[in-house]
Amino acid sequence: MTELAIDVRGLTKRFGKKIAVDGVDIQVPRGEVWGFLGPNGSGKTTTIRMLCGLLKPDAGTGTCLGYDVITEADRIKREVGYMTQKFSFWEDLSIRENLEFVARVYEIEDRKARVAATLERLGLTARQEQLAGQLSGGWKQRLALAACMLHAPKLLLLDEPTAGVDPQARREFWEEIHRLSEEGLTVLVSTHYMDEAERCDRIVYISAGKIVTRGSVADVIRESRLVTFLISGPDVRRFLSRLEDKPGVEHVAFFGAKLHVSGRDRAALEQTLMPFRNDPDFQIEEAEPSLEDVFIHLQNPNGKADTLPMVNA
Amino acid sequence: MRNGFSFRRMGAILIKEFVQMRRDRFTFSIMVMVPVMQLILFGFAINTDPKALPTAVHVADNGVYARSILAALKNSNYFDIRAEAATPEDGTQMLDEGDISFLVTIPANFTRDLVRGDSPQLLIEADATDPVAAANALAAVTALGTQALRDDLVGPLASRATKPAFTTVVHRLYNPEGITQYNIVPGLIGVILTMTMVMVTAMAMTRERERGTLENLLAMPSHPLEVMLGKIIPYVLVGYIQVTLVLLGARFIFDVPMVGSLVLLIGAIGVFIAANLALGFLFSTVAKTQLQAMQMTVFFLLPSILLSGFMFPFRGMPTWAQWLGEILPNTHFLRVVRGILLKGNGPADIWANIWPLFVFLLVIGTLAMLRYRRTLD
Structure with missing residues (x-):
């Protein structure tokens, strides 16, 4: 055996x-x-x-x-x-x-x-x-x-x-x-x-x-080398279109009320998010990427993720 | 117009239907092939006035008139004299086995009696299991009495030609009253079994595929033969129930004679059912949906009704159609069931039509087993 x-x-x-x-x-x-x-x-x-x-x-x-x-x-x-x-x-x-x-x-x-x-x-x-x-x-x-x-x-x-x-x-x-x-x-x-x-x-x-x-x-999750930022706030849905195609952003997706912005290039990602840091309406925090972030990333290894209405189960 | 009839909406449905029709190639080809094939097949093959029926003669008279009568029989185009029976018993045997449709006996002293003006008897024994097939030939025979010897009866014998010089005695064997039901009702056993046995097995397997349960069945440790036999045996019982019903009806409603052995019939039916079930199983390995299985069954059923001798005289068909008919299990089975019930055929008599059923079973069964996939490939 x-x-x-x-x-x-x-x-x-x-x-x-x-x-x-x-x-x-x-x-x-x-x-x-x-x-x-x-x-x-x-x-x-x-x-x-x-x-x-x-x-x-x-x-x-x-x-x-x-x-x-x-x-x-x-x-x-x-x-x-x-x-x-x-x-x-x-x-x-x-x-x-x-x-x-x-x-x-x-x-x-x-x-x-x-x-x-x-x-x-x-x-x-x-x-x-x-x-x-x-x-x-x-x-x-x-x-x-x-x-x-x-x-x-x-x-x-x-x-x-x-x-x-x-x-x-x-x-x-x-x-x-x-x-x-x-x-x-x-x-x-x-x-x-x-x-x-x-x-x-x-x-x-x-x-x-x-x-x-x-x-x-x-x-x-570790091997994906993914960096994820969570953005929350009352009007966060507007963010989606503003972040797509920006440097460092490999995918953006909603998980419940929070927007997950992920990419492998930390510096570029932080640069992109900088202008929004001072907006009092939004909170931006870094978080451990969830498995789902990793999978969306894996499904779209070289490009933007489809912004499917994913629900974090 | 928003809530009324909209041609655009109807057009949408129309287009969708055409696209779906184009996708379903199988149904489409059946729709085209059925009329074309059947027109050719049945249009040319079916003939309710069969000619050149196989005939044997038993001639006990060497006179000149005997030969003239044989020539006249041939010239009528209804009789194809293939064999000479040495004894009347030989001739009867040939009729029993279905090798010939008619036995013509010219008795001893035929010529002498005819010259004397004693009006000798010409005996024609006909296989009347299918009364329709024999009818026209027998009608032609009665006309012979006045015409056959017209050229021979000249000079001093000319007076003999004015009235029939001999009498024609016709014996309709097996079905003396020419009752159509005697032929049709036993034949129904073959048609009903063909239809239900093929369809039910073809559908039963296809249903597993259509509903997705086949994947489950294949994932379990089951051998194809186990699946095939397990699926088929219940329907063998159903087949016998059908046979029982038809036989009861034949006996008590239509008074169909049952001369032969019922045990032998039941045995023969077993072979026939097995052959049909094997075909159904083969269909099920080809058809992807129950609808396709159904279509294939109908495709097979029509020739089994039309070319088997069930509806129209088998011997009326052209040779190529007869060859096609010989492939169909129903053709052989009809001869067996009519032979046993109406003629009292024994095992030796029906063997000629039983072995083709075994060959069919073997070939189709092997094909089905080869095609049956143990994987989902």
């Missing part, structure tokens, strides 16, 4: 002429929770699908739980729990029927007991007869998690498991992930939520099929 749950190098996948994943290396030690981040279409789903044998890599080698990702997909499937991005259980089956089906496919011995225990663990017992199609987003996600844990996998691959789920359900979901992690499970979870990324032992950031950065949250 290797110490790494996932150990792949140079994983590459093409769809026609488009390279979806380009030489990705990931090494995840057993028992850790890793976050997989990156913009839409950056190759997260494709990478996860290659890890669990759903797609055949065009190049690259490696192992998942010690099994070869190319030749031993069957062994991997038995020991990996994969939660798809889109809900993929049978909507015309009840929660219990879905779980019993999964249990049968994995040839689980004490099926009834295992299904009952899993229902109990995820608080699904009271709703077990409900059809999956009638569940709300949060309950669907619980069912999906229950189903992919049922066969006691050693590795969980979760593809944006909390997309479209309310904050309470998300918190409970993550509490469950950490419980599982304490029990020794390895988890690779893709997400767009910064708070979720911060809950991970390590994060990997992928963009246009290539890994851009990786490490702990603190490492990633």
Whole structure:
């Protein structure tokens, strides 16, 4: 048994002429929770699908739980729990029927007991007869998690498991992930939520099929060499257009009521902000860049960030 | 005009529909191909007045008139004399197996009796399982009585030509009253099974893809054969329920004779159902949506109705259409089901139409398994 749950190098996948994943290396030690981040279409789903044998890599080698990702997909499937991005259980089956089906496919011995225990663990017992199609987003996600844990996998691959789920359900979901992690499970979870990324032992950031950065949250922030100033005040929204395209400003974005102005060139940035320092209507303070600042920066490495109405979750 | 009818808004919808139509190449090509192909296929292939039907003769008389009658049969264009039956039993066997549609027997002493003016009998036994197919040929035969020997009966025998010199006795075998339902109702088993079995399997797999559950299924440790059999077996049961209903209706509503072994029929139906399910599974590996699966089913169903001998006489079609028909499982199955129910065919009789079903099953099943992807590639 290797110490790494996932150990792949140079994983590459093409769809026609488009390279979806380009030489990705990931090494995840057993028992850790890793976050997989990156913009839409950056190759997260494709990478996860290659890890669990759903797609055949065009190049690259490696192992998942010690099994070869190319030749031993069957062994991997038995020991990996994969939660798809889109809900993929049978909507015309009840929660219990879905779980019993999964249990049968994995040839689980004490099926009834295992299904009952899993229902109990995820608080699904009271709703077990409900059809999956009638569940709300949060309950669907619980069912999906229950189903992919049922066969006691050693590795969980979760593809944006909390997309479209309310904050309470998300918190409970993550509490469950950490419980599982304490029990020794390895988890690779893709997400767009910064708070979720911060809950991970390590994060990997992928963009246009290539890994851009990786490490702990603190490492990633430090390595970005980003300087961020927070501007607040009653009329701060006017600032946005006045700061764009100014020297040193690589991106400007609102986080709640505050404007984050970031760039790597501290001197230029301070120079740009100087004229506003004396305006009593605004407060300008330097702050540690948030992970989101770093990600906006990574998504737009050479230019201005889109000023999307981001909400700091 | 703001809240009234707006041509611009209608135009917007119109443009959107055209763009979407152009994107959905599959539907578009089906819409174009269906009329073109079917016009060619069925326009030329369907013929309700089949000619050159395979015929065997059993001639027990060597006289000159026997030969004249055979020549007249040929000249009618309805009969294609392919074989000579050494004994009447041989001829019956050929009819049972469906190799021939007619058996013409010229009895011993035919010429002698005719010269004597005893009006001998010319026996024509017809496979009347499909009464329509046999009708025109049999009508032509009755006209033979006065015309066939006109050139032979000259001189002292000329008086024999004024009234029919011989009597034509027609035996409509298997369906003596020429009841169309006897042919159609058993045939319905084939058509219904073709339609539902192909469609239901094609849709069942495509539904998994359309709803995204296929990804889940593939992520689990399941072998393609397990998936295929697991998906197909429930529909085999559904197929048998359909068969039971049709057979009950055939027996108690339409009084269709059931001469042969029901056990043999059930076995043959099993092969036929399997062949159709394999095809449905193959369709499901090609179709991307349930709608496409449906379209492919219809595309296959039409020839299965029109070229299989269900609606129109198989032997009336040109050779190329018959070849096409021979590929369709329904063609063979119709012969089997009619053979068992109406003719009392045994295993040896139906084998000629059972092995093509096995070949179809093997070829299509293999293709389906090869095409079934275990990954999402």
